[in-house]
Amino acid sequence: MPPDPPIRALLDPELLLERYGERIYRLARRMTNSDADAEDAMQNTLIKILRKADTYRGDSDPMGWIYRITLNEAREIHRRRSRRPAVSLDQLPIEFDESGHALGVRDHERRPDRAAMATEIDERIRAAIDELPDGYREAVVLHDIEGVPYAEAADLLELTLGGFKTRLHRARLHLRSRLDALWSEMTADGARTEDA
Amino acid sequence: MSECSRNLCARVGELLLQFRDGSLPIDDLTFVREHLHRCPPCVGIFKSYEEVVEVLQRLQPVRMPPGLLERMRRKIAEGASIEDEQNDPDGPCADA
Numbered sequence: 001m002p003p004d005p006p007i008r009a010l011l012d013p014e015l016l017l018e019r020y021g022e023r024i025y026r027l028a029r030r031m032t033n034s035d036a037d038a039e040d041a042m043q044n045t046l047i048k049i050l051r052k053a054d055t056y057r058g059d060s061d062p063m064g065w066i067y068r069i070t071l072n073e074a075r076e077i078h079r080r081r082s083r084r085p086a087v088s089l090d091q092l093p094i095e096f097d098e099s100g101h102a103l104g105v106r107d108h109e110r111r112p113d114r115a116a117m118a119t120e121i122d123e124r125i126r127a128a129i130d131e132l133p134d135g136y137r138e139a140v141v142l143h144d145i146e147g148v149p150y151a152e153a154a155d156l157l158e159l160t161l162g163g164f165k166t167r168l169h170r171a172r173l174h175l176r177s178r179l180d181a182l183w184s185e186m187t188a189d190g191a192r193t194e195d196a
Numbered sequence: 197m198s199e200c201s202r203n204l205c206a207r208v209g210e211l212l213l214q215f216r217d218g219s220l221p222i223d224d225l226t227f228v229r230e231h232l233h234r235c236p237p238c239v240g241i242f243k244s245y246e247e248v249v250e251v252l253q254r255l256q257p258v259r260m261p262p263g264l265l266e267r268m269r270r271k272i273a274e275g276a277s278i279e280d281e282q283n284d285p286d287g288p289c290a291d292a
């Protein structure tokens with residue numbers, strides 16, 4: 001029997017949910033950092049896919065096409081519901097002291113146990129991702145979390161490879177500074193406990 | 197002159213992604229290696245940069261909430277997207 005043409009799964013709600021439902025939800029959830037927003041984004045994505053399926057021209061895996069629609073819907077919902085403006089990443093997110101030394105170095109050996117803090121680290125990073133500008137958040141979610149290779153992720157975001165890497169890098173540096181702040185808090189807490 | 201001048205550290209900061217993924221041209225690679233060799237603050241930044249990528253790759257997995265697919269089936273059957281509901285509060289007769 002010949003394999004199903006990909007468009008069949010784009011026209012049939014049951015096949016669409018079965019084959020792509022989980023990946024659509026996962027991406028929407030990562031992009032919005034909210035259960036309710038992810039569901040809304042997923043709902044819009046599914047309806048848009050079913051409405052636009054006959055415009056899909058590819059003859060291979062439509063995941064890229066589906067990802068693109070999911071990103072757009074998630075971005076729309078996130079924009080509408082975001083409470084805070086995104087951070088600015090125009091400057092390199094590294095700070096320097098007056099003598100020109102880079103700041104933000106913590107003593108790695110003395111850090112609290114990472115395994116014990118997994119949930120806290122997770123929450124802090126997800127909040128930091130949430131405050132990134134749209135394109136930066138998308139770069140981190142696609143490549144670092146979902147494992148989409150550079151070239152494909154750049155293509156999805158309509159960027160050159162270099163442009164994509166720059167965006168991903170700035171986003172990582174921002175997350176780095178947020179994680180570093182968490183370590184500082186922990187070290188300060190630890191020092192206070194030791195003093196007491 | 198300080199070996200860790202702001203410009204050098206900033207330049208290294210710009211190159212960390214390519215340094216990490218092994219895509220730096222040889223001149224830049226030599227520059228970053230030599231700089232890291234004598235600039236502990238930049239080593240710290242690089243270590244924490246690596247750490248962020250690791251944390252991202254190990255984030256707790258997203259699981260679909262119970263009943264999600266059923267709710268989606270229902271919404272698809274109703275055929276209404278959130279956008280339509282919000283942009284079209286007066287119903288199908290409202291014209292743009």
Ligand SMILES: [Zn+2]
Pocket residue numbers: 102200204205208231235237238
């Ligand atoms: Zn340096």
